[in-house]
Amino acid sequence: MEFKKNPKLELKKNSALYFLIGLTAILLFAYVALEWKTFYKTPELVQNLETPDGIDEILPPVLINLPPPPPPKIIAPPVIEIIADDDETKVETFIDSDDSNQDTEIMDVEDVVFVAPPIEDEVIFIKVEDPPVFPGCENENTKEGKRACFQEMMQKHIRKNFRYPEMAQEMRLQGRVSIMFTIQKDGSIDEVRMRGPHETLEKEAARIISKLPKMTPGKQRGNAVKVPFSIPIVFKLQ
Template sequence: MEPKKNPQFEVKRNTDLYFVIGLATVLLLTYVVLEWKTFYETDIDIAKHHVPQELIEEVPITVQKLPDPPKPKIQAPPVIEIAPDDDDIIESVIESNEPDQNTEIVNYTDIDVAEIDEPEEIPFSVIEEVPVFPGCENEEDKRACFQEMMQKHIRKNFRYPKVAQEMGLQGRVNIVFTIQKDGSIDNIKMRGPHEALEGEAARIISKLPKMTPGKQRGTPVKVPFAIPITFKLQ
C-alpha cells in the first residue's frame, strides 16, 4: 500500500513563484542602495555679497588748459613799381596768303615735279608687266605663258643625280631667283633635303635664257620668282 501526499503540502508546488518574488526583492534593494544619498551637516559659512546690477563709475572732472592759438602772420602788401613807358613799337602787318584776282598765275613749266620713288624689286604676282620668257612675246597672257615655259625648261634639262639615286634621295627643292633689270638670272637660292638635289636644281635654273625684264610703270625692275622642283625615284 503506497502512501499518499497532500498536494497542498508539496514543497515544489510554488517554486517558480518564490524565485520571481525573491529576484524582484533583490533588484529593488540593489536599486535603493545605489540611489541612497547621505547629506552631512557642515559648519562652513558661505559669504554672500550683493552685487548691483549696474556699476556706475563717477568720472572725476578735470580742467585742461589748451595752448593759445598761433598768431596770424601779417604779410606786407606787395610793392607796386611803375615801369617807364617803352619806346614806340612798330607792329608788322601780316598779309593774307589767299589768292585773289590780283594773284599772278605761275607757269606750270616752272614747277618742279618730284620723281616717284619706285621700289627696285617687285614680286612676280603684283608687277604690272611680267618678265617675258623667250617665245611668249606674242602671247596675250604672258604670265601664264611664263609659268608654262618654266615647266618645259625644267623637264627638258632635268637629270636625276647619280649620287642621289644611289643614296635613295628624293624630295622637293624650293628655288627662288631674281630676274634682273637687264633680263639675266641672278641671286639663286634653294632649299632641299640634300646638297646633291639642291645642286641639280641650281644647275637647271642657271640654264634659263635671258628674258625681257619686268616693268613697273614703264621702268625695268628686279622681279623675284619662286618655283619648286620635285625629285622622285621611280
C-alpha cells in the first residue's frame, strides 16, 4: 500500500507568502522604532520680577569718589649762566673731542712690525700646502698629482698586503674597517685608530697599515707638519 501526502496539509505550499508577511512586519516594526519620539514635560521657568517681601524700594547704587590724579610734574629747563671773560672765580669745563688731531705724526710703514700667524702643528690632508709624498710619487710636480698618486699607492699597498684572517672566514665575519693614522713630521706613521665590526678585522687592518713605508712629510709654509689621513678597508667574503 502506497502512502500519499494530502495537498491541503502541505507545509511549503504558502511558504513564500508567509515569508513576505514576516519581512513586511519586521520592516514596519523597525521603521516605527526608529521614528518613535517621546516628549517629556518640563516645568515652566517663572521669573519673579516683583519686589521681594520686606523691601519697599530698590536702593540706589553707591558712588565712590576717587581722589583726583596728581598734577603732572613740570621740569624746568636748565639755567644757562653767562660768565664774564674776566671772572676768575668760575672754572670752565673743557670737553675733549674724539676727532683725530691733524698735528699727530703718522708712523712710517717701515717702523711697523708685521707678525705672521703661527703655523699649525697639524693640518688635514686636503688643506696642507705640500701633501706628504708616498715613495714612488716623487716625480709628480703638482700638488693635485701628488695627492692622486698618494691615493693610488695606498690602494696598491692595501691590495698587496691584504690577507683575510682564517678565524674571520670561519666565523663568516665581513664588513668595513675605518682607519685613521697620522703622518708625523719625520714621515713615520703613528697614532693609528680604527673602527670595525669585529676585533679580528681591526687587527688585520692595523697590520696592513703598520707595513706602510716611511714617507716625505707634509709641509705648511715650508715647515714640516703632522698630516692625519683616513682610509677604509672592506672585508668581504666571496
